[in-house]
Amino acid sequence: MIGKLKGTIDEIGEDHVLVDVHGVCYVAYCSSRTLARIGSAGEAVVLFIETYVREDQLKLFGFLSALEREWFNLLQSVQGVGSKVALGVLSTLTPSELANAIALQDRTSISRAPGVGPKVAMRIVTELKNKAPAFAGEASAGIGLKQELGEGVAAAPVADAVSALTNLGYSREQAANAVAAALKAGGEGADSARLIRLGLKELSR
Known part of the structure; x- marks a missing residue:
């Protein structure tokens, strides 16, 4: 071996x-x-x-990294994903981007990979959603919030702030990262307006 x-x-x-x-x-x-x-x-x-x-x-x-190798194996635990498709996914998304997409249940991002149709993207998101946090790498800090957003159980101010930022043209991942940073700066009790303002400040850096 x-x-x-x-x-x-x-x-x-x-x-x-x-x-x-x-x-x-x-x-x-x-x-x-x-x-x-x-x-x-x-x-x-x-x-x-x-x-x-x-x-x-x-x-x-x-x-190039042990984390990428872990994702290669993890992806192949999903029905319909072999080595070729797993490499296609890793050609399209970095490990942290993949973890974020799964947490946010962003099937569209995953289906951009060659060989991945809507059904396979759905299986990847569904079957790996509980495993993704352990392999999130650089994305591990905000992965919990993204899972809440993906499952539709995030607090209303958080969900509203992410929705507002995506309506401004930012990707769901960018918006979620910005709101996660805004929560740290504004505190858990911040309302959506404050989170949007802090999120935009984060995105302008």
Whole structure:
């Protein structure tokens, strides 16, 4: 079992990278987001690896972070999501964006990924909503509030403030992040007008 590769980039393909480790080149399949950030041929690279062993093949999948690898496996626990679709989702959304989308039950964002239709997006949101907070990464601070918004149980001032900000053209995730920051600044008892004002201040930074 290969858990990590440390070597030099030999070649970058459309969906994979060849990593030269002391003269042996390993093929690691990656998301397009990872391939775009990995560097260029001749540069050093470290990839977290998920190894798939089948009767007729051995396949390596590479990730720039352990969290991305965790999401790759988590996504495949959903019916209808295989390795190709999981990489497609991770090509479209970062781990924190994915956690936010699931918390907010934002099926539209998830369905932008190649191979993900409305039904699969619904299953991802439904089946992973209780698991997402543990893998939220940078988004973990406001994930609870986003879950409340997604489930329709957020306090009225919070829901109203998020709605007002989205009506101004901000995405639901941007609005939720701004209101989460506004709650810290304004306190739990802040009314919607104050949350909107503080949220807009946060968004203008």
